[in-house]
Amino acid sequence: xxxxxxxxxxxxxxxxxxxxxxxxxxxxxxxxxxxxxxxxxxxxxxxxxxxxxxxxxxxxxxxxxxxxxxxxxxxxxxxxxxxxx
Amino acid sequence: xxxxxxxxxxxxxxxxxxxxxxxxxxxxxxxxxxxxxxxxxxxxxxxxxxxxxxxxxxxxxxxxxxxxxxxxxxxxxxxxxxxxxxxxxxxxxxxxxxxxxxxxxxxxxxxxxxxxxxxxxxxxxxxxxxxxxxxx
Numbered sequence: 056x057x058x059x060x061x062x063x064x065x066x067x068x069x070x071x072x073x074x075x076x077x078x079x080x081x082x083x084x085x086x087x088x089x090x091x092x093x094x095x096x097x098x099x100x101x102x103x104x105x106x107x108x109x110x111x112x113x114x115x116x117x118x119x120x121x122x123x124x125x126x127x128x129x130x131x132x133x134x135x136x137x138x139x140x
Numbered sequence: 141x142x143x144x145x146x147x148x149x150x151x152x153x154x155x156x157x158x159x160x161x162x163x164x165x166x167x168x169x170x171x172x173x174x175x176x177x178x179x180x181x182x183x184x185x186x187x188x189x190x191x192x193x194x195x196x197x198x199x200x201x202x203x204x205x206x207x208x209x210x211x212x213x214x215x216x217x218x219x220x221x222x223x224x225x226x227x228x229x230x231x232x233x234x235x236x237x238x239x240x241x242x243x244x245x246x247x248x249x250x251x252x253x254x255x256x257x258x259x260x261x262x263x264x265x266x267x268x269x270x271x272x273x274x275x276x
Contacts, residue, residue, distance in 0.1 A: 085205075086245045126151055126232055127191035127201070135193040 082115045084122035087129060094120070097133050143211040145178065147236040152222070153195070153229040154202040156188055161227060162202055169206070172217055178210025181239040184247050201229055207240045 079089040093101050093116060100120050103113040123129040154162050162185065170180060186203035195201065215233070222228045 080245055083245065089245075122232065122234070124192070126153065126203075126230065127193055127195055128189075130192040 082112065082119050084119045084126070084128065086119075087123060090116065090119055090123065090129070094129070098130050099132075143177070143213075145209050145211055146215075147181075147207070147209050147239055148215060149234045149236050149240070150206045150208065150218075151232045152204045153231065154204065155227040155229060156198060156200040156202055158227040159188060159202045162204060165225065165227065166204060166206070169218060169221065172221070173208055173210050173214055176210055176214035176217070178208055178214050180206060180208050181241050182207035182244075184244060186246055196229055198229060203246075205244060205246075207236065209239060 080086045082089065084090075093106050095101055100117060103110065106113065106116070108116065120129060124131050154165070166183065166185075170183075173180060182205070184205040186205065188200055188202050191199055191201055219233070222231050
């Protein structure tokens, strides 16, 4: 006999997981220490699913990261030394 | 005639070997803003920093920040000056909604880590309020 499928919605595994509980200071391209916890080991921005930020805040964060990367305050990737050589 | 003024935030990356000329260059830019009846709300000198990646073959650059309020004509003039200047490696201009006079997080971090290594900015020529790092 087949097992009856549960009607209960599966709980997201990210539900109570957030990378950082609170951002230190404002979301700004000058606040590198505040932004850095939201980057992966490859210096790409984590998705909102992981960061648990609102759409508005995630947009702000995305912009701040891009501005910081342009000014070489943050790297675009972890392979910059390979590209330069 | 009243000319519409806007708030801007400018960040420069200067040639690392021309750090001694940075004050002079900033002074020249201030004069241009003053000439066009603009105001300077914040002026900071972040000093020399390591770059996250190589830019034009440089691995270090001298950073400076300025929050200004000026008409578009003044900004166009400034942009032209930045492009002509060899010492400017890169610059970023952002529009702001309001005047920012508080000390930036970048300068606050620098002060916490190395309080004696921050070079004070030379006295501002503009009449407006300019927040400068106080020498410790």
